[in-house]
Amino acid sequence: MLVSKILMTLKTSSRSAGQVIPFAVSLMGGIVLLPLSGFFYASNVTLGVVLFLVGALILVGGVVSLWLLRVDYPFSILQNTVRPIIEDGDMKSPWPESPSPYWSYVWGSLNTMYSKLREILTHINEHSAVSAIAAACLAKSANDAVAANEENARESAAIAAATEEMSSTVASVSRSISDLQQQTSAASELANTADAHAVNIVKIMRNISSIIAESSHVLAELSESAEKIEDVIVIINDIADQTNLLALNAAIEAARAGDHGRGFAVVADEVRKLAEKTTDATSGISESLKTIRRDSIVAAESTAKSSDSMDEGIGAIEEISQIIHRIKEFNNQISENTLSIASAAEQQTVTVQDITERLEVIAHKVEDMKTASLEFSNQAQSLSLSNEALSSFTTSFDTGDFSSRIREKLRSAAAEAEREMETMLSQGVLTHQELFSTDYKKIPGIEPPKYEAPFTGKLENLFSLVQRTFFDERQMAYFIFENRDGLNVVHNDKFNQPMTGNPDVDVTRNRSKRRFFTTEMEQKCARNDQGILQQTYVRDTGEILTDVSFPVFIGGKHWGVVRCGYGNDVRGGSASCPVLPSASKQLKPVS
Template sequence: MKNSIIQLFVVAFILIVLGVLATPWWVVAIVAAIASGMSSYFLQAADTPEQAVVQQEDNRMTRTGELISNSASRIAIGGATVSHFLDKLSAMFKQQVASVQEIASRIERIESGNRELIDYAGQAEQTIQVSDEKTQKSRALLAQLLSQQVTLSQQINDSKEMLMSLRTSAESIGSITTTINQLADQTNMLALNAAIEAARAGDQGRGFAVVADEVRDLAKKTTDATQGIDNVLNEINKNSQNSVKAIERVAAAGEEMSHIINESSSLVEAASEASTLAANTMSMMKDTVNEYGEANQGISVNALQLRENTIHLESELSDVSEKVLSLSHQTEDIFRQLQIFELHNRNAQVQRIAKDAAKKIGELFEQAIAAGKISERDLFDFNYKPVPNTKPQKYTSRFDAFTDQQLPAIQEPILSNNDFIIYAGAVDINGYFPTHNKKFSHPMTGNYEVDLAKSRTKRIFNDYTGSRCGKSTETFLLQTYKRDTGEVMHDLSAPIYVNNRHWGGFRIGYQASA
């Protein structure tokens, strides 16, 4: 009873000290377990014979080692679970960051477009105002032109009437000249008759003949004058007719021009009304765009803040992932340090199996090289050739045909003798699995999901866990990870050496248990 109380006080004291120092919980658990075992040993040593003490020391140290191993295993399982969760969360955050960045980018483009729209709206409003001013001026000019056209039409009508009157007067003069011509003809006939009578009269009629000649000459001049007047009147009449026709054409063109001017005035009036309506609408649109821009600026600020917060959270998440990864590495170190104990738990059992298999494979490779079955150069040639039309991608190498023949004899018995082991096989330093277990070496079916699970041989496993298996040169490496199915797995590997050269590692996968 006394020893138990002392042991309790020792452990409590250590826990208090570690708590003050803000030591991680998993370190506290391990130190507490060691302190409990050691204090119990020393307290009982005083009442125990020396030989019994040695035996008890071995037993207690073994139990302490197993206790630490179990604690480390629980830490590793918890770390794997947290790491798996953080990986999923990180993927979600990356997707969210991408989405937020896309949203922010789209909002920035919207803002840019909104600013351009405001500028265009302002320019359009200004253009519409200028157009409206020009339309008003055009309407005034058309009104003035219409007024002038009306005046011109009236003047044309007046000119037409004057020409018609002139034509009528010319026709009247023509009738007068016709009468004069008739009189001149009669006078000429009388003068001719008088000349004939004067000739009959002889000398007595000689004076009368002179008068008759003068009358006849006057009649001829009268006829010539009236003929000239007729010619002039005919020309006046012809020109009057042409002028009337021209004036009529001008009048018709004037009427058409008036019609066009009226239609143009109507169109300009409609354009003016449309321009005014467009100006009012553009002004309203500009106000709406400005209001939208102000609201959008608030959204943009929020989106930028959301993006910064998301990026910050992603960074924080990355830091947490690094810490969890560091915890995983520390538990791996703990498992290696526990080699000093003769433990009998599952991890120790798998460790011995992996080391033994790695040693056998190394010796097998060395003997094969010595016997000329494969060259060391071929065995260490890590230039892989992709196998065509394989998905997931498979590769061949200069040594996989040899491993297909030799490794199953070492790998398959491990599975048949240990039903808790899921896979066991050799990988090179790049994670290339030249010869997988038979249950994972089915022919490809073309179904990606089926082939991903059942046709895993000759693939390169370069994920974080797989890549470390072949590269690790520690006596063994115990990694813990969580599958997408939810199972927590241990992956224990031991390095394979061939003629003192590191070739890869032997991997064993089994379900983790606390």
């Protein structure tokens, strides 16, 4: 029975010869010395006792060695199994079988615990991914809410400013209406005065017209009287001429009579002189009468013209009076409308004041909402950081799941890129200064902007080759290398199509040589130098991506990262969350 247990122990232990031989020697020594002690005991008691004790001790030592052998081996296997888990987080391999039937219960418990631990880590990883998605959605919603509240605050401020301006405008309109009322009243008074003056002027002009008509009549009569006088003067001239002839005849006759006719000759001469004077006087009167008639005709014509002009003036003034009358009517209508407008403006002032008060309440509410949104955003950010820390913990274990395989690809891609870049440096194809240069030159005529650096052209083929080796389009959205400043040397083939010259097409089809260093997530990714960094974020399209990055070191100096992104749909989950319309414009495009 003892021998069979010993053989079973040796069989299950499967130890090396160097470990089994000391046990076999001690066992054989004990077996040999015990019979010898009985043989020598008969002749020499002391020697027999000594040999017995030595043999017993050797045998006990062998048994103890056998027991230690049975105990040490399982612990050695346990140590070899646990060491990769502790050092590398490697939990891909299954738990080994029990090394001995004696350890079956303990080994089964350890196996169960190991399986449970793998299951727990897998569940934690899965649930942390779901939690990260929820956190990303919350963060996006919080950012959208903050952006929406900021937009609301700006709109409220704009409305308040517009309302204040409208209030000022209404007040200005009220003042203008008041001024207009005063001016309308003044214009009405002036119109009334002008109307009264026009009536008076018409009366005066009618009087003048009557006087002119009378004057014209008098001038006509004067012309007729002058004409009659001229007729009388003609008669007088005839009489004077005849008298002059009679006087001449009388003088001639007196001269014939001699002294007797001398007195008669004197009288005849005086009559002749009187006739001449009469002729001269009538000639002057005739000339004066001609002048009077000529002037009377001219005066009559002027009077007629003045009468016509006066009639035209009276007609114009009557028209002016009618216009003034209409102006008075318009002023009355304007005054009535002005009163209505003034009443409406007063009501509008009250309404604007009410709107202003309500806007102040809304502004306070918006400010409260903004504060709450910022607090919500901070809480969402804290949740994202907690999920990031949880992801950092779970990613330290390799359970062989999807995310573990992704991380292994990144490590291998980083190692491959580091080896090739070190080779390029050693061969002089690339210098250390070029590799770590930050001299980014913007490529003209391209939006969003693209950049060239001293290392982009020399690393483009290398990174493309590494990407094609490790990129899996069925599982990954992108697989890229970028330096510490987020400059993506070359995108994977799907987003590295030839440029077409159409910005709307090229912005999505060619994303190479762009800098993804705008958001906090992109900055943390590019500056990651601590190992695997897993982040979950929401694109501006609403698509949820998990971004995993791993640092790339050249000569012990951090150059950048290799990163990839995949959607949650490749793990059997949802790949999107609601997108608020107001927030889509706030998010920056990411790789």
